[in-house]
Amino acid sequence: MKILLVDDEIELVSAMSERLGLRGIEADFATNAIQALQMAGEKKYDLAVLDVKMPGISGLDLWKLLKEQYPEMKFIFLTGHTSQDDFKAGTKTGHNYLLKPISFDALLERINQSISGSPEREG
Amino acid sequence: MNKEEWEKCYARGLAFFGRISANVSHEIKNHLAVINELGGLLQDLSIMAQKKDGLDPDRVDRLAGNITAQVSQSDKIVRAFNYFSHSVDRTQTSVDLDEFAEIMVTITRRLAAVKGMELVYNQEKRQHSPVFTNPFLLEQLYHFCLEHIIAQGKSGLIISLRIAKEGTKGKLSFSCPEPVMGNIPEDDYLDLLNQELKASIECGRDKRELVLTIEPLSF
Structure with missing residues (x-):
């Protein structure tokens, strides 16, 4: 399984990448959408974890670009929104997402669900 | 009012x-x-x-x-x-523009950052610069200026804020290296804020600077 983590907070994605690596999950990271698109063009990722709000191209816009180019890719969103309702109202979508600060166990569960094709849960 | x-x-x-x-x-x-x-x-x-x-x-x-x-x-x-x-606690008080600028840049830096821009408080000489005014209304005028610049600017833009005192007047100057400022579009509420604070906003230096000037309110 190969995962691409995208968030403008390098401390966040580098720590997440290392923690996933310690559990045997290959996870690269990018700190902006341009870098993420470039990396996705060079390696096949099964799943992308995207921060919703990033400078320049947002996580939602990046999702549209990646989804178009890589239809098989799965997605999980990270958001600083304070509640599920707030996130839904802000994005007008029903995406698979986690609220920051994330529970790492919840992230692992969500990754496994996404890859195995289990029904997605919110929150 | x-x-x-x-x-x-x-x-x-x-x-x-x-x-x-x-x-x-x-x-x-x-x-x-x-x-x-x-x-x-x-x-x-x-x-x-x-x-x-x-x-x-x-x-x-x-x-x-x-x-x-x-x-x-x-x-x-x-x-x-x-x-x-706490700025809503008093409608008229002495505001130190130096402290005000640092505080406002701290809490609004992210507004610029999400658009890929950088907001900095670029005061060479820090000094106590008090002006008797309404702090909450002044914060809104600051925000009007900042939002206008962010709306006009592009990713990579650096927005610098400086303050100055000219007699009893206080000045907040936003500047950037590119000519992106322009005049702020007309807005009834902006007019009301300007009137209440005896303030004016002017665009200068070939659209590279936006200056908010306030006069002290009388007791």
Whole structure:
């Protein structure tokens, strides 16, 4: 399984990448959408974890670009929104997402669900 | 201020307060998210060390230092937000423009950052610069200027804020290297704020500067 983590907070994605690596999950990271698109063009990722709000191209816009180019890719969103309702109202979508600060166990569960094709849960 | 103006002031002021509050809470959550992951990583490394390899003290030191830095940045934002929250306590008070500028840049930096721009308080000589005014209305005028520049600018733009005193008047000057400023579009509420604060906003230096000037309010 190969995962691409995208968030403008390098401390966040580098720590997440290392923690996933310690559990045997290959996870690269990018700190902006341009870098993420470039990396996705060079390696096949099964799943992308995207921060919703990033400078320049947002996580939602990046999702549209990646989804178009890589239809098989799965997605999980990270958001600083304070509640599920707030996130839904802000994005007008029903995406698979986690609220920051994330529970790492919840992230692992969500990754496994996404890859195995289990029904997605919110929150 | 008549009843209609007061109602407008209340509604727009509340919307402004909400926007700033949401922005600050997002920023604090981002710091908490980083602290959470760094703490988790430390825990993972500790578990790994118990199983096989020892812990690298330098690595632990760096991670702990990163956590401390994140807490320090969060604390700065919370303190600035506390100042902002208390700005509604008094409608007329002495505002130190130097402190005001630093506080406002701290709590609004992210508004520029999400558009790929950088907002800096670029005061060469820091000094106490008091002006007798309405702090909450002044914050809204500051926000009008900043939002206008952000709307006009492009990713990569650096917006510098400086302050100055000219006699009893206070000045907040936003400047950037590119000619993106232009005049702020007409807005009834902006007119009302300018009137209440005896303020004016002028575009200068070939659209590279936006200057907010306020006169002191009388007792």
